[in-house]
């Protein structure tokens with residue numbers, strides 16, 4: 001039974017994650033509006049048949065190619081390539097693969113104006129830019145035999161993103177360009193990479209990796225409203241158990257948020273701050289644009305997997321919470337661990353994290369850095385940005401100077 005919860009202790013933690021849907025989706029004022037305008041949110045975002053390139057990239061004056069790739073387990077993913085800078089100059093630097101986090105897709109990297117968005121900035125600096133979109137997101141909902149309406153379509157957690165989506169994306173870019181790539185991951189996109197690298201996978205196609213808001217250990221996430229949330233979630237337990245696809249704009253999510261917001265002591269005008277920290281530098285005038293694209297659905301099983309990590313503080317594969325079931329999947333009674341100390345010491349890594357980030361908590365990042373303590377010192381750059389929270393790294397209007405310039409300098413050296 002895949003969706004069995006891990007006991008009462010997990011429920012508020014799962015809830016915490018559910019509400020994270022607003023993490024990158026809304027800033028205070030808009031969030032309040034969204035919650036009050038239930039009808040607005042229930043309508044899930046219309047599928048845009050024009051494609052990602054036509055609707056998002058080309059209007060900004062950039063060349064963009066659509067690509068389709070199929071994972072070994074049958075998911076058909078879309079990728080977009082921006083091979084030419086604004087000036088018309090074709091990329092003369094290596095490919096860069098951009099991997100978004102949970103509840104997001106490739107749009108994350110294009111949210112701001114071209115001079116502020118990493119994907120465009122990289123293209124303008126001569127890099128060959130590739131945007132990944134993981135299974136289940138708006139432009140990656142195909143499958144060779146399943147449809148998103150099938151329960152089986154949503155039977156995955158980030159283990160499968162590590163085992164299938166990420167390797168397929170790497171291999172595809174490598175095949176197309178004949179070159180090793182640089183990687184940039186945000187949030188869950190860092191966990192996917194760290195897990196793969198810890199198994200010494202993908203390294204033969206990789207030059208270097210930049211990890212923004214690294215998520216590995218999740219033990220310290222502060223979660224002030226969990227006690228309020230517990231009751232709400234308990235009342236809805238059967239409902240959540242039956243959900244395979246978690247649609248952040250769906251009725252279930254909206255209802256849940258409404259319930260939370262009506263609880264004493266919760267001020268929903270700053271839900272995003274409560275859960276992610278206070279983002280200093282996100283352009284609040286662009287929230288409507290963001291909400292046209294995000295948040296994106298994910299698998300309920302993926303959320304449960306993350307909740308397991310919060311509860312246990314370990315980085316392990318999905319726990320079926322049943323020794324027999326774990327035996328079937330893993331050949332052992334407990335889920336195998338991803339061992340961060342196994343990441344090769346000579347892998348060029350750029351890690352950037354923020355002092356106000358409540359998801360990629362400073363103490364959790366320290367645990368990750370401790371496991372990298374034997375890393376070659378000239379291969380590890382750690383950047384700490386005191387006033388940055390989770391969304392600032394991809395959406396901050398000053399991330400250009402603060403984060404992206406150092407990343408590109410790092411890429412040029414590796």
Ligand SMILES: *[C@@H]1O[C@H](CO)[C@@H](O)[C@H](O)[C@H]1NC(C)=O
Pocket residue numbers: 113115116397398400
């Ligand atoms: C980007 O350009 C806009 C207008 O062209 C300007 O207002 C903004 O400050 C620029 N941002 C950066 C980071 O240079």
Ligand SMILES: *[C@@H]1O[C@H](CO)[C@@H](O)[C@H](O)[C@H]1NC(C)=O
Pocket residue numbers: 069168169171172175
């Ligand atoms: C990469 O190329 C190899 C060899 O041609 C092919 O077998 C493989 O399917 C390709 N993989 C992807 C993801 O394009």
Ligand SMILES: *[C@@H]1O[C@H](CO)[C@@H](O)[C@H](O)[C@H]1NC(C)=O
Pocket residue numbers: 028267268269270
């Ligand atoms: C909720 O927080 C916002 C912004 O922090 C503040 O302006 C507002 O007055 C607060 N509302 C209540 C009811 O406390």
Ligand SMILES: *[C@@H]1O[C@H](CO)[C@@H](O)[C@H](O)[C@H]1NC(C)=O
Pocket residue numbers: 112113116283284285286397
């Ligand atoms: C913020 O977004 C608005 C609306 O898109 C835009 O006009 C403005 O230039 C942006 N400001 C910055 C600093 O990027």
